[in-house]
Amino acid sequence: MGEIYRTVYRAGEGVYEEKKSRFLSEIHHVESEEEALLVLSGIRKKHYDARHHCFAYILGKKGELKKASDDGEPSGTAGHPMLAVLDGEGLTDVLVVVTRYFGGTLLGTGGLVRSYTKSAKDAVMHSVIADWRMAGILGIRSDYTLFGKIRYLAESEGLTPGEIVYADDVFMSLPVPEERLTEIVQKMTEISAGKAKITEGEKRYFADIEGKTVFLQEGT
Numbered sequence: 001m002g003e004i005y006r007t008v009y010r011a012g013e014g015v016y017e018e019k020k021s022r023f024l025s026e027i028h029h030v031e032s033e034e035e036a037l038l039v040l041s042g043i044r045k046k047h048y049d050a051r052h053h054c055f056a057y058i059l060g061k062k063g064e065l066k067k068a069s070d071d072g073e074p075s076g077t078a079g080h081p082m083l084a085v086l087d088g089e090g091l092t093d094v095l096v097v098v099t100r101y102f103g104g105t106l107l108g109t110g111g112l113v114r115s116y117t118k119s120a121k122d123a124v125m126h127s128v129i130a131d132w133r134m135a136g137i138l139g140i141r142s143d144y145t146l147f148g149k150i151r152y153l154a155e156s157e158g159l160t161p162g163e164i165v166y167a168d169d170v171f172m173s174l175p176v177p178e179e180r181l182t183e184i185v186q187k188m189t190e191i192s193a194g195k196a197k198i199t200e201g202e203k204r205y206f207a208d209i210e211g212k213t214v215f216l217q218e219g220t
Helices: 033-046 079-089 108-125 144-156 178-191
Strands: 004-010 012-018 021-029 052-059 065-069 094-101 128-142 164-166 170-177 197-209 212-215
Touching: 004 021, 004 197, 012 108, 021 108, 033 052, 033 094, 052 079, 065 079, 079 094, 079 108, 094 108, 128 144, 128 178, 144 170, 144 178, 170 178, 170 197, 178 197
Parallel strands: none
Antiparallel strands: 004 128, 012 021, 021 094, 052 065, 052 094, 128 170, 128 197, 164 170, 197 212
C-alpha cells in the first residue's frame, strides 16, 4: 500500500466542561505556519474574553514540523497533551485550538491534562478525517458495449470512478493508487481485448469520502 497522508477534510468543534471551566475546541486543516496563526488569531478574536487559547499543530506531508503552546497554563498541561492527540491519530497539516473560560476552581495538573486531552479528542471526533493516497488518474475511453465490463472491473477492484462522460463513446476517469497502476492498466487492456483507449494523467492525492472520490485541493 502506498503512503497515506492523513488530515482533516472538514473542520470540527467540541465543548467540554469541568468544574465550571468551559473548554471550546476547534480543529482545522492548515498547510503552513502562517495559515495556522491566521486561524488562531481568528479564534482569539472570536473568544476575546477567554483566559487561555492553547494550541498544537503538525505541518508537512510527513509531519516534519510540530509546535504546541500552553498559553499561560502550567507547563506541559495543555499544548503537548493536545499534540499527543494529533500524533496518536496520525494527523498532519492540522491545527487544534482549545479555548478555556475559567470557572473559578483550579483543576490541578492532572485535571488540566485530562481536560485538554478530552477537548482535543472531541474536536477530532466531530471533524471529518480523510486518508489521502497518491493516485494516477487513468482516462479510459470505450464504446458502450465494453463500458459495463470496464466499470464492473473497476468497482470489483475497490476503485471508485471519478467523472463519467456519455457521448458517442464513454469516457471514465479512474483514480488508481500509484502502486497499482501497471496492474490495473493490464487488467483493463485484457478485459477490453485492447479496444479501450487508456491514458495516464497527472498524479494527485485522493480519498473516498462519504461514498465519493474527492481530490485534495492543496493551498485552499
